[in-house]
Amino acid sequence: MPRNAKRDQMVKEERRRQILQAATSVFYHKGLAAVKMSDVATEAGLSYGHVYNHFSSKQELLASIVLEGQEAYRRFLLQAIESPGDAVSKLQRIIDQLFIHSNTAKTYWIVLQAQASDILPEDVKGEIKARMLHNLDLFSRIIIQGQEEGRFAAGDAKEITTIVITLLHNSGLWEIRGLESPKQPILTYILKLVSL
Known part of the structure; x- marks a missing residue:
């Protein structure tokens, strides 16, 4: 009986996602240096060799997590930019997605x-930096829209965006620091910082 190539590809992609999800959890909890491929295999519930069928090294696995995460973030930012609404509603959409519906903080x-x-x-780190700067430019469009609407303070949009992103992402790390969730919605604090 011939194998179903489409089904095999779907299974392969599912295993890859399973490994990436497990690796994200392990890297998040143990730190990059401490993680071994066997840790990822255990977390994923797969054999050690199975993980190596998809990723030849810890470096390749780590690069895949980072670069694919940045790509997903880029697509999400584009959706937010292109969605209807004012800058504040777009910022709220981003915050909701980052904190409620994803593994973005990890x-x-x-x-x-x-x-x-x-x-x-270094070449991979350079690509990570280039993607980060591109995503910063995308996010800046929302700040520029808010400035044009008279809702956000004037100033260098990239600098304001950097401050907003730093606040957003580092708020997502409260769990790592053992802090409780913020008592007010994150948007409340951000609007106080960037509003007129």
């Missing part, structure tokens, strides 16, 4: 570690 923590470590080669 991926962000892994990106920070990857940029600061020697685990990834």
